[in-house]
Amino acid sequence: MALVVDPAELLAIAVDAAEAAGELLLRRFRVPAQGVERKSSSTDMVSDADRDAEALIRERVRAARGDDAIVGEEGGEQAGASGLRWVIDPLDGTTNFLFGIPQWAVSIACEDDEGGLLGVVRSPCHAETFTAIRGRGAFVGREALAVSRKTDLADALVATGFSYLPSERAAAARILLRVLPVVRDVRRAGAASLDIAWTAAGRFDAYYEIPTHHWDWAAGVVLAREAGAVVSTLEPLGPSGPGLVAAGPGLHDALRALVTGAQR
Template sequence: MSSLPAADALAIGVEAARAAGAVLVERFGGPVSGLRSKSSATDLVSEADERAEHTIVGYLRARRPDDGIIAEEGSEASGRTGLRWYVDPLDGTINFLYGIPHWCVAICCADAQGPLAAAIYDPLRDELFSGMRGAGAWLNDVPLRANGKNDLASALVGTGFAYIASSRRMQGRILASVIGEVRDIRRNGSASLDLAWTAAGRFDAYFESVDQPWDWMAGTLLVREAGGRVTELTPADPALPRIIASAPAIHDALNRLLERAVHKAQNSID
């Protein structure tokens, strides 16, 4: 076991994220290559994902050769330091492939206590969301604060959908019970950016059924360090909400609303 100061972990994560961002910007809007499917025909990975992951993993192995790594496109190392890096080299692949300018790089360093430092980089806007456990969160150099919203009915809520059609149908039923109880819903297509935007107060809340740690570990650290609240669930049905993040004053009300929505959706299945 070895320790790494959070500031050092953050510096490494930031440099790796920026390097991967440069790789992705070079490829954004160009011809798509190396395209293949993963969990379903709608869950795609491209050469850009793999090149970005190669860049990040190479950087991490050069700087921290004994740390563990878990990355979305398959790079993995068990490590022996007690530290592990969770890497999503391109969160928002479908947006990227369609030329939609909403995607990011997400990296989180975790120890035995959980997320230690995180970087979420949006290279097209040159927005770097970062945070350290117990020290705060920032957008570039500006401290982040979650929204002070105290009325769920006027909350702007982000969400996302699964790649599996049956799960999306369940999520649609849940959403039908939520959308009339909040200001509006946004589905932007990048879980990490949705969480970063919640930390920045651009969303009042966010919920989704994300189940892989690289999808949510970086973003949930930012929300918590920005003063927001996060509920992590372990539903038996992968279609149900896994992560709920929000402004602190509306968190309990949002949890109750989602509980009712899930119950209604489950009871409405033909």
């Protein structure tokens, strides 16, 4: 279906919802958590804060775009007829949030039949909103984003993350043993959407993670590509699904080869 709405209007909806959810989450941050439950494993947590933030975002999106589909990490998928789909991670970095670590984000993307149309990653603790529209560049506030221009992995600060499943964590550790001696250093900050946004901003030189879920990367990938990154998928380590590499053109192929070589 042809897009008949200005993507800037959709971006405004996403920014409004992300910033409102961020304010809700800030009010819950570093106070005793409620409704904490385990999901896929003993280390994969969800709380009332996740659920309430997603409910707020869904309400804002439905009020503005009632015919669009919505898929969220906590609330499942709602069908739509418009040809647009919103992909929501209401609290990316739940473990950090629950432990009082200020590295978590709200991630909202909107997709059409060509893929990611726009992405918003809101970092409430840093008071930063990362935005991108396909073909129109990526920004934090009004500052244009650009990925690292480095070409040597030995100079690269690389972000990564790990699965919640023990078998996949062991495989990720084996990959890390191959990557760590080759790069400048590795950071595991605990929120994939922020890792990718910071890669888009050149704060990290590159990012890889296996597995990643759609809601983890949907917004960040739009940011990264609009900032000049090359983004590609990685083969799964197990049942959780494929992974992702995002880096500037001078680093992507070498990092991808290093990670895939370590998977064999």
